[in-house]
Amino acid sequence: MTGLAGRRQRLPGRAIARPALCQVALGLVSLALALACLTLGTIRLTPLQALQALAGQESPALQLLVDWRLPRIGAALAAGAALGLSGALFQTLLRNPLGSPDIVGFDAGAFGGAMLALLAGLAPALVALAAFGGGLAAGILVYLAAGGLHAERGRLILIGIAVGAAFTALGDWMIFVAPLDIALVAANWKQGALAGVDAPRLAIGAAILGLLLPLGLACGRLVEALALGDDKAQSLGVPAGWARLRLGLVGLGLTATATFIAGPIGFVALIAPQAARRLVGSAGLPLATSALFGAAFLLASDAVARIALAPRSLPVGAVTACLGGAYLALLFGTWIRRGERLR
Amino acid sequence: MTRAPPLAIVFGALLLLAASLAALTLGLRPIAAGEWLAILRDGRGSEAAEIVLGLRLPRVLLGAMVGSALGLAGAVVQMATRNPLGDPGLLGINAGASLALILGSDLVGLAGPQAATWLAACGAAGAVLAVQALAGARGGADPIRLTLAGVAVTALCIGIGQAIALADPERFDLVRNWRVGALSGAADAVLPSLTAAWLAGTLLALALAPRLDLLALGDDRAASLGVAVRPTRLGSLLAVVLLAGGAVAAAGPIAFIGLAAPHIARRLGGIGAVAHLPLSGLIGAALVVSADTLGRIATPPAEVPVGVVAGLLGAPILILLARRRSAAA
Numbered sequence: 001m002t003g004l005a006g007r008r009q010r011l012p013g014r015a016i017a018r019p020a021l022c023q024v025a026l027g028l029v030s031l032a033l034a035l036a037c038l039t040l041g042t043i044r045l046t047p048l049q050a051l052q053a054l055a056g057q058e059s060p061a062l063q064l065l066v067d068w069r070l071p072r073i074g075a076a077l078a079a080g081a082a083l084g085l086s087g088a089l090f091q092t093l094l095r096n097p098l099g100s101p102d103i104v105g106f107d108a109g110a111f112g113g114a115m116l117a118l119l120a121g122l123a124p125a126l127v128a129l130a131a132f133g134g135g136l137a138a139g140i141l142v143y144l145a146a147g148g149l150h151a152e153r154g155r156l157i158l159i160g161i162a163v164g165a166a167f168t169a170l171g172d173w174m175i176f177v178a179p180l181d182i183a184l185v186a187a188n189w190k191q192g193a194l195a196g197v198d199a200p201r202l203a204i205g206a207a208i209l210g211l212l213l214p215l216g217l218a219c220g221r222l223v224e225a226l227a228l229g230d231d232k233a234q235s236l237g238v239p240a241g242w243a244r245l246r247l248g249l250v251g252l253g254l255t256a257t258a259t260f261i262a263g264p265i266g267f268v269a270l271i272a273p274q275a276a277r278r279l280v281g282s283a284g285l286p287l288a289t290s291a292l293f294g295a296a297f298l299l300a301s302d303a304v305a306r307i308a309l310a311p312r313s314l315p316v317g318a319v320t321a322c323l324g325g326a327y328l329a330l331l332f333g334t335w336i337r338r339g340e341r342l343r
Numbered sequence: 344m345t346r347a348p349p350l351a352i353v354f355g356a357l358l359l360l361a362a363s364l365a366a367l368t369l370g371l372r373p374i375a376a377g378e379w380l381a382i383l384r385d386g387r388g389s390e391a392a393e394i395v396l397g398l399r400l401p402r403v404l405l406g407a408m409v410g411s412a413l414g415l416a417g418a419v420v421q422m423a424t425r426n427p428l429g430d431p432g433l434l435g436i437n438a439g440a441s442l443a444l445i446l447g448s449d450l451v452g453l454a455g456p457q458a459a460t461w462l463a464a465c466g467a468a469g470a471v472l473a474v475q476a477l478a479g480a481r482g483g484a485d486p487i488r489l490t491l492a493g494v495a496v497t498a499l500c501i502g503i504g505q506a507i508a509l510a511d512p513e514r515f516d517l518v519r520n521w522r523v524g525a526l527s528g529a530a531d532a533v534l535p536s537l538t539a540a541w542l543a544g545t546l547l548a549l550a551l552a553p554r555l556d557l558l559a560l561g562d563d564r565a566a567s568l569g570v571a572v573r574p575t576r577l578g579s580l581l582a583v584v585l586l587a588g589g590a591v592a593a594a595g596p597i598a599f600i601g602l603a604a605p606h607i608a609r610r611l612g613g614i615g616a617v618a619h620l621p622l623s624g625l626i627g628a629a630l631v632v633s634a635d636t637l638g639r640i641a642t643p644p645a646e647v648p649v650g651v652v653a654g655l656l657g658a659p660i661l662i663l664l665a666r667r668r669s670a671a672a
Contacts (some may be wrong), residue, residue, distance in 0.1 A: 096492055102498075145662045156459040156489040158428070158665035161494055164433075165598060169654025176648060184515060191505045266498050314506050321502030328495045329477060 022279045024198055026292040034073050038065060039071020040306055075192035075197040076299040076316075078209055084276070085216045086254035087269030088285040089247045092223045094127045094156055097331065100270040101135075103254040104157060105164020107264035108258040109138025112167045115174045115186055124163035126198045128208065128260045138163050139248060191315030193263040194302050205261035212257060213291070216250045220287050223247070227284035265317045267324025268294050268301075274331075349409070355625030359407065362632040366403045367395050368641055405534065406635045407628040409590045410600060412541050414627015416586040418608065418620050419548050421581035422555040422603030427606075427666065428486045431467075431587035432598025435496030439470020440591035442500040445507055462534035464588030470496055471580055483487025531592040540589030545624070547582040551575060552616040559616075597650045599657020600627050600634075606664065 038050040043064060045053070053061035054206040087100045094104070101107050113134020117127040145159045171190070175183045188196065222243040225233040230240040255269070272294035273285040279293070280286045298316070301323065368374045374382075378391040387396060413431060420436075421429035431437050444459060445468020477492035528531045554575045557565040562572050590597070602626035605619070612622045631649060636655065638647035 065502075103491070103494060145666070147666070155665050156485060158487065158490065159662050161433075162661035162665070165659035165661070166655055169598075169651045172654075173651040175645065176651075177645065184509075186511060187505065187515065191502065191509060266502070312510060315502075315509060318502045318506035319500050325495060325499040327493070 017290060019280045019282070022276075022286075022289050023292055026279075026289065026296050027282035030077065030292065030296045030299060033296060033303060034077070036297065037303050037306075039072050040042075040190075040303060041069065059201075062075065071197050071202050072194050072302070073198060073299065074206070074343075075194050075202055075261050076302045077295045078202070078206055079194075079258040079265065080268060080272075080295035080298030081213065081291040082209055082254040082258035082261075083268040084272035084295070085213065085291040086251040086258070087271075087288060087294070088273035088276070088287050088290035089216060089219065089223070089271050090252070090269070092226055092285055093244055093247045093251065096157060097274055098113050098270065099157055099160075100273075101251065102269050103164075103267040104142065104160025105162075105167055106135050106138050106142075106160075106243065106252060106255050107114070107166035107259050108164040108171065109141075109328070110135035110259035111190060111264040112171045113256075114189075114260060115171055118186060118189075119178055119182065127203055128201075128204050128257070130259040132253060132256040135252045135259070136165070138167055139252045143248075145187055189263040190317070191263065192265045192302075192305075192320075193261075194315035194316050195313065197261065201261065205257055208253070208257045208260075212250060212253045215256055217287050217291070219243075219247055219250060222280065223287060224284050262298075263317065265320055266300070267320045267327070268298050270324060270328050272297055349618075351608075352622055352625065354611060355608070355622045355629070359625050359629040359632070362629040362636070363403050363407065366406070366632050366636040367399045369636055370394075370399065371639075371643055401534075402635070403632055405537075405593060406632045408537055408541055409594045409597070410604075410628035410631025411624035412537075412544065412586040412590040412627075413597060413600040413631070414582045414604030414608075415545060415548055415620055415624040416590070416621035417603075418605040418616075419551075419555070419579045419586075419629070420583050420601070421605050422559060422616060422619075423576050423583075424489065425559065426486045426489050426600065428490050428661075429601060429604035429605075431583065431660075432596060432600075433490055433591075433602060434493040435470045435474050435500065436467045436587045437591050437596035437598065438500035438504075439473070439499040440464070440467040440588050441596050442466055442504045443469070443502040444592065448550060454523075459533070460589050462541050463592035464540065464584050467584045467588040467591070468580075471584060537589045537593045539662065540585045544585035544589065546580045547578060547585070548620055549617075551578050551582065552620050555560075555616045555620075557578060595648075595650055596652050597631065599609040599653050599660060600630055602664075603657055603660045604630060606660070625632065 035047055035050070039045045039047055045061060049061065050065065053059055053065060056062065083101075089102070090101050090106075091099050093096055093099070110131040111134065114127050114131040117130035122130070122199075125206050141163045142156065142160050145163070146156045161224070175186050175190075178186060185196070222238055225238040226240065226243055226247070228236075233240050233243065258265070272289040275297075276286050276289035276293045277284075280289050298320070301319040302316045303318045305319045308314055308319070368379070372391075372394055374391050374395060378389070381389060382392045382395055386392065416431050416436075417429055420431070420434065421427060440463035441594050443462050446466075447458070447462040465635045474489065474492045477487045477495065554565075555569050557568050558572065558575060560568075565575075566572050587601075605623040607626050607630075608619055608622040610628075613619050631653070634652040635649040638649050638652045641647050641652075
């Protein structure tokens with residue numbers, strides 16, 4: 001990462017404009033994708049028809065859009081933004097482009113918690129709380145087993161993989177013991193639950209995100225300071241220990257909320273921050289751009305999932321997994337060329 | 344507590360024997376000592392004998408074969424790639440085999456027990472190639488990068504497999520039973536093809552054992568000592584593919600056995616591959632048989648599948664290895 005920081009010295013004049021430009025561009029892309037998603041499906045609408053239906057009175061088209069397509073788009077945008085931001089926070093925290101919450105098992109923890117609540121038949125708000133509890137449990141386990149966040153980066157990731165594997169085993173077991181109808185819901189959820197998102201779940205998730213997104217975005221200064229290393233951060237007046245704890249807690253909250261809304265969708269938190277950094281051309285991971293990229297990425301993946309094998313619709317997790325595999329191949333290719341080792 | 348190799352193997356065999364005896368005795372209907380004597384004297388006939396010989400023995404046999412295949416595969420993959428974190432589950436091999444089975448049953452209806460083993464072996468081979476290519480492992484890559492590549496391949500295979508399975512509730516019901524790793528299925532149906540794959544893989548691995556020892560010195564040294572490095576590595580990966588593919592087709596993906604067994608074996612016995620490989624197999628068998636017994640008696644009358652028990656008990660082992668690795672580095 002230090003090599004990258006050295007290579008990407010920016011020209012002073014572009015320093016302010018480029019992130020803002022990227023954010024506006026990503027916002028426009030998301031808007032265009034949202035409009036496209038409104039028109040896609042078994043009942044095709046032209047963009048004009050969709051907008052007219054939204055502006056107009058009661059009509060079957062309005063019913064379709066409000067009941068089905070708008071919640072799905074909202075869920076994709078909200079979960080994508082949360083995942084992108086939490087990925088940026090965790091990758092900074094773990095000092096590793098692969099240290100994202102889906103690889104180190106935090107979303108497996110959140111899913112385990114949510115499954116438990118789902119099996120017990122609890123209300124949506126309690127399921128959200130259980131998702132957060134599961135994610136927190138996974139985080140605490142990793143923290144304790146690694147002996148603190150200062151551990152060597154490879155060690156934290158291995159321990160995260162171990163904890164994730166244990167929680168995945170638990171989740172699979174719960175799917176195994178559940179009655180078939182609940183098991184189907186749970187397994188669908190595990191691969192991305194955008195299709196089944198309902199108004200109460202989206203409302204609760206959006207309310208939590210309304211609190212957590214600003215908190216996460218406000219960590220920008222901490223992220224920049226931590227990217228310089230603990231000693232530099234300390235000398236800039238940022239106590240590294242507290243900064244890490246705050247990043248970790250907000251990141252866990254964001255992961256758990258995204259899991260609650262849309263299931264443990266992999267690879268968004270992994271890809272979005274790195275792609276955002278390349279777009280912006282900064283040394284550290286840009287938070288707002290990561291969130292926007294995550295939102296656009298998940299929405300685009302959902303569009304692909306809906307039209308790739310139409311009329312059958314794929315789980316969105318399968319689409320992000322395929323895109324994620326391609327991304328990892330690219331990433332490893334660069335590492336091998338540079339002869340970098342993960343020590 | 345390093346012992347002489349033959350003694351260590353005897354110890355491993357005793358462990359497996361103890362685990363099997365416990366598995367035959369314990370359960371919803373425990374077998375008392377007197378009943379054991381009666382079974383040994385009279386053979387079949389009594390209710391206890393039916394339970395022990397008819398229900399539990401095939402399951403113990405299947406568990407021992409699956410476990411030894413996984414333990415041996417783990418030991419071979421650890422030696423061939425010089426990666427102490429080698430495990431068919433962690434390296435995506437199990438997931439590749441699972442995906443091949445789901446694809447096979449979906450596309451061509453090849454789910455018959457005979458075809459399943461070979462189909463799973465093909466999937467395992469694909470996953471091995473993908474992980475090695477992803478991690479850029481020509482001469483043994485960085486263990487963490489191999490593990491991450493394995494996690495990525497696993498996520499990819501499970502994602503695609505789930506997408507296919509979810510499209511059809513009936514198939515989903517089949518797959519969810521099998522995905523957790525269970526020995527409770529029909530043992531007789533899978534035993535013939537599992538035995539064939541197991542024999543081929545074990546013999547190949549044991550034949551390669553002396554060369555694997557030399558490979559541990561590094562590719563250049565091994566080559567200068569007369570080992571054909573590439574064929575040896577390819578042969579070992581073929582053995583791994585046969586063993587892991589057979590195990591996955593028979594019992595579903597079971598993680599961590601291939602990681603834990605060789606490390607326990609190394610503690611018990613020497614480091615020479617000729618003793619290490621069979622010992623790893625014995626320990627793997629004992630681990631799977633014990634994990635299955637634990638799963639049967641943990642929450643009666645329901646069973647916890649052996650894959651879940653292995654996942655829960657194996658995670659601490661990986662954590663221990665990760666901690667020790669950084670203490671040494």
